[in-house]
Amino acid sequence: xxxxxxxxxxxxxxxxxxxxxxxxxxxxxxxxxxxxxxxxxxxxxxxxxxxxxxxxxxxxxxxxxxxxxxxxxxxxxxxxxxxxxxxxxxxxxxxxxxxxxxxxxxxxxxxxxxxxxxxxxxxxxxxxxxxxxxx
Amino acid sequence: xxxxxxxxxxxxxxxxxxxxxxxxxxxxxxxxxxxxxxxxxxxxxxxxxxxxxxxxxxxxxxxxxxxxxxxxxxxxxxxxxxxxxxxxxxxxxxxxxxxxxxxxxxxxxxxxxxxxxxxxxxxxxxxxxxxxxxxxxxxxxxxxxxxxxxxxxxxxxxxxxxxxxxxxxxxxxxxxxxxxxxxxxxxxxxxxxxxxxxxxxxxxxxxxxxxxxxxxxxxxxxxxxxxxxxxxxxxxxxxxxxxxxxxxxxxxxxxxxxxxxxxxxxxxxxxxxxxxxxxxxxxxxxxxxxxxxxxxxxxxxxxxxxxxxxxxxxxxxxxxxxxxxxxxxxxxxxxx
Numbered sequence: 001x002x003x004x005x006x007x008x009x010x011x012x013x014x015x016x017x018x019x020x021x022x023x024x025x026x027x028x029x030x031x032x033x034x035x036x037x038x039x040x041x042x043x044x045x046x047x048x049x050x051x052x053x054x055x056x057x058x059x060x061x062x063x064x065x066x067x068x069x070x071x072x073x074x075x076x077x078x079x080x081x082x083x084x085x086x087x088x089x090x091x092x093x094x095x096x097x098x099x100x101x102x103x104x105x106x107x108x109x110x111x112x113x114x115x116x117x118x119x120x121x122x123x124x125x126x127x128x129x130x131x132x133x134x135x
Numbered sequence: 136x137x138x139x140x141x142x143x144x145x146x147x148x149x150x151x152x153x154x155x156x157x158x159x160x161x162x163x164x165x166x167x168x169x170x171x172x173x174x175x176x177x178x179x180x181x182x183x184x185x186x187x188x189x190x191x192x193x194x195x196x197x198x199x200x201x202x203x204x205x206x207x208x209x210x211x212x213x214x215x216x217x218x219x220x221x222x223x224x225x226x227x228x229x230x231x232x233x234x235x236x237x238x239x240x241x242x243x244x245x246x247x248x249x250x251x252x253x254x255x256x257x258x259x260x261x262x263x264x265x266x267x268x269x270x271x272x273x274x275x276x277x278x279x280x281x282x283x284x285x286x287x288x289x290x291x292x293x294x295x296x297x298x299x300x301x302x303x304x305x306x307x308x309x310x311x312x313x314x315x316x317x318x319x320x321x322x323x324x325x326x327x328x329x330x331x332x333x334x335x336x337x338x339x340x341x342x343x344x345x346x347x348x349x350x351x352x353x354x355x356x357x358x359x360x361x362x363x364x365x366x367x368x369x370x371x372x373x374x375x376x377x378x379x380x381x382x383x384x385x386x387x388x389x390x391x392x393x394x395x396x397x398x399x400x401x402x403x404x405x406x407x408x409x410x411x412x413x414x415x416x417x418x419x420x421x422x423x424x425x426x427x428x429x430x431x432x433x434x435x436x437x438x439x440x441x442x443x444x445x446x447x448x449x450x451x452x453x454x455x456x457x458x459x460x461x462x463x464x465x466x467x468x469x470x471x
Contacts, residue, residue, distance in 0.1 A: 045239055046236070046239050054250065056179060056180060056181065058182055065182060089181075091181075091250055091266070092242055092243070092262070113239065113242065116277070117238060117258070117279055117295065117298075118220060118238055118241050118258045118259075119224075119257055119258050119297055119298050120216070120217040120220060120221070120256025120257040120258065120297065120298075121217075121257060121296045121297035121314075122212070122217055123284060123314065123317075123318070123319045123375065124284040124285055124319065125285075125319055125374055125375055125461070126284075127285065127461055127464065128285040128372045130450070130466050
């Protein structure tokens with residue numbers, strides 16, 4: 001009789017303890033809030049908006065980075081926390097920084113084209129040749 | 136008073152030697168080695184490339200050097216893109232809407248090519264340099280304007296055709312041209328050859344101006360004495376080698392001259408490094424013939440003076456050579 005009692009007691013302590021641990025465990029997760037960030041990066045050229053392939057996405061101040069796939073999609077390889085800043089860049093587009101919040105599980109980023117005039121003059125080492133000036 | 140004079144003299148001397156010589160005490164070989172050994176198939180991860188190039192270097196100028204050397208040894212000049220762009224820009228010269236549309240489309244093509252194939256034209260070089268500098272924390276801006284080479288005429292120069300950079304190091308602005316540092320294109324033969332030219336790395340503003348006319352005057356770094364566009368067009372033609380050998384081209388200020396027979400004409404230059412004076416020569420060309428003449432050469436410290444007396448009437452192109460390297464061209468009409 002006595003033995004069964006201790007057994008039930010042990011059982012209940014066990015459940016209590018495990019419950020306690022489980023609570024502790026979940027609450028710690030809640031505190032750190034690790035967020036898996038997925039998203040899509042698009043580029044805005046004139047009036048068209050299309051996905052940007054191989055745009056780079058990196059965590060500001062670190063070397064953690066990834067690039068977008070053919071459809072412009074990415075999944076950031078590191079779990080992020082609230083307040084982290086993701087930087088989105090693609091040559092020829094204005095960089096964009098996005099602050100991560102609990103809701104940032106899927107983000108759509110549209111990068112705007114940088115306004116630059118595209119110019120190019122070829123270097124030459126050819127000897128100059130005068131056209132005879134008109135007299 | 137005497138001491139004051141010496142001090143003033145020293146200050147003047149110091150001011151005279153600016154630009155790359157500001158960093159004479161720095162040995163670039165470490166930066167150059169890092170840049171020359173680092174390879175990357177494409178530019179997808181610019182942060183990684185930039186940090187690999189710069190994280191073992193201490194000073195901003197060394198970091199800048201590594202980026203500059205890497206770009207100029209890895210990014211090829213795409214003359215096909217260049218000529219396509221040139222054609223379209225000329226055609227849409229007076230139609231700003233079409234020009235803008237073309238520019239936008241072209242930008243897209245261009246940056247894709249730069250990312251994947253590491254080929255571009257001027258603006259791509261300047262943009263890449265600016266971006267990589269920004270990653271490192273160095274301020275650089277792109278400068279648009281007229282770039283001048285021996286093959287261009289006045290019409291080519293009338294609108295902006297070239298992009299280069301200003302970079303701020305130790306709180307001072309410097310000029311550089313990553314495109315022209317990279318090498319030379321031979322469009323007729325359909326090839327581009329990498330041939331690094333240090334002459335366009337942190338170049339003296341005065342000599343840089345001979346073939347770089349910025350759209351905004353202050354970008355010349357010559358303010359308030361920036362020559363105007365007409366003065367720019369009338370300047371002599373300088374070649375790439377002029378930038379590795381000369382720190383200034385003092386006289387003549389113009390390309391075209393009319394002189395009298397038996398008149399002596401003086402050319403003055405400041406040298407950046409020592410040269411073999413015996414190799415200095417003038418080659419005179421006109422539509423039918425070519426002849427080589429030795430001018431009267433004198434050297435005082437780094438100041439080189441050449442003198443020539445014109446004996447024959449006629450119209451000549453006068454090319455200044457040191458050995459096989461062409462430095463500058465002037466034109467002379469010799470009259471009675």
